[in-house]
Amino acid sequence: MNLISRKEAKEQGYNRYYTGKPCKYGHVSERDVFTASCMECRRGWEQTYRDTNKDTETYKIRNKENAKRYYRNNKEEQLANRREYYIANRNRIEAYRRQYYIDNRDKCIDAINKRYAAKMQRMPIWADRLEIAKIYRECRRITKETGVVHHVDHYYPLQGETVCGLHVHFNLQIITKEENLQKLNKHPDDFYGKQISREDCSTSDAQGSETNQASKAEEGLCISGFES
Numbered sequence: 001m002n003l004i005s006r007k008e009a010k011e012q013g014y015n016r017y018y019t020g021k022p023c024k025y026g027h028v029s030e031r032d033v034f035t036a037s038c039m040e041c042r043r044g045w046e047q048t049y050r051d052t053n054k055d056t057e058t059y060k061i062r063n064k065e066n067a068k069r070y071y072r073n074n075k076e077e078q079l080a081n082r083r084e085y086y087i088a089n090r091n092r093i094e095a096y097r098r099q100y101y102i103d104n105r106d107k108c109i110d111a112i113n114k115r116y117a118a119k120m121q122r123m124p125i126w127a128d129r130l131e132i133a134k135i136y137r138e139c140r141r142i143t144k145e146t147g148v149v150h151h152v153d154h155y156y157p158l159q160g161e162t163v164c165g166l167h168v169h170f171n172l173q174i175i176t177k178e179e180n181l182q183k184l185n186k187h188p189d190d191f192y193g194k195q196i197s198r199e200d201c202s203t204s205d206a207q208g209s210e211t212n213q214a215s216k217a218e219e220g221l222c223i224s225g226f227e228s
Contacts, residue, residue, distance in 0.1 A: 001018050001020075001030075002018070003018060003019060003020050004017050004018055004019075005017060005019065006019075006031070006033060006036060009033050010033055014033060015032070015033055015034075016030040016031065016032060016033060016039065017030065017031055017033055018030045018031070019031070023038035023040075023041060025038070025041060027040035027041060029041075068190065068191075071182070072192070072193045078182075079176065079178055079179055079182075082178045082182075083148075083176070083178055086178065115158070115159075118158045118159050119158055119167045120167075122158050122164065122165065122166050122167040123166070123167040123168070124166060124168065127166070127167065127168045127169070128168070128169050131169035132167070132168070132169045132172065134169075135152055135169060135172045135174065136152055138174060139151065139152045139174045142174060148176055148177075149176070149177040150174050150175065150176055150177065151174070151175060151176070151177050151180040152172050152173075152174055153172070153173050153174070153175050153179075153180045153183060154167070154171055154172060155171050155172070155173050155188055156171055156187070156188065157184070157185040157186070157187070158185075159185050160185050160186075160187055161185070161187070162187060163187060
């Protein structure tokens with residue numbers, strides 16, 4: 001590690017500097033340019049804080065919000081890193097998944113059946129099955145041509161916590177497998193950040209006639225508040 005003074009590090013725009021001298025606790029480590037604190041000490045303090053507060057509700061909420069914010073601000077970098085990790089460890093990851101299925105077969109089958117049932121319940125009679133099929137064919141084509149596995153995702157999740165989407169073509173989007181596994185059942189505003197909503201593809205409790213539900217979706221009204 002190259003020696004550099006705090007002043008020189010500031011002038012060159014670095015966040016850390018290294019003098020080779022130990023801190024008062026004996027750590028020979030980099031130091032923070034702004035506070036002059038030892039990075040080894042800081043890591044210890046942060047770990048102690050996490051161990052002390054990790055079970056508190058405030059810590060969990062704040063940590064979750066920070067993780068969401070960091071992902072939104074660094075989405076492309078995060079997806080690229082996950083893609084590289086998957087490619088470098090594909091055999092180990094797939095082996096783990098196969099073993100997990102063997103060890104938890106009942107749990108996996110139950111999850112598959114639950115999702116299938118949810119998809120059928122969210123497909124109204126007016127859904128355009130031909131358009132839905134086109135999207136799935138396009139997803140397979142993109143996967144084949146790019147060599148990158150893509151999934152058909154429900155923009156508004158079928159089993160969201162606050163809003164449940166419909167299994168209709170305008171609620172489907174083609175994204176990479178890595179992005180889909182990160183998105184899961186998250187509301188698009190939580191995952192992608194606040195943005196203009198698509199034309200309606202979500203539904204509340206299926207009250208009223210199916211004709212009314214179709215009319216509401218076609219008019220672009222977002223019907224929220226369904227708890228799955």
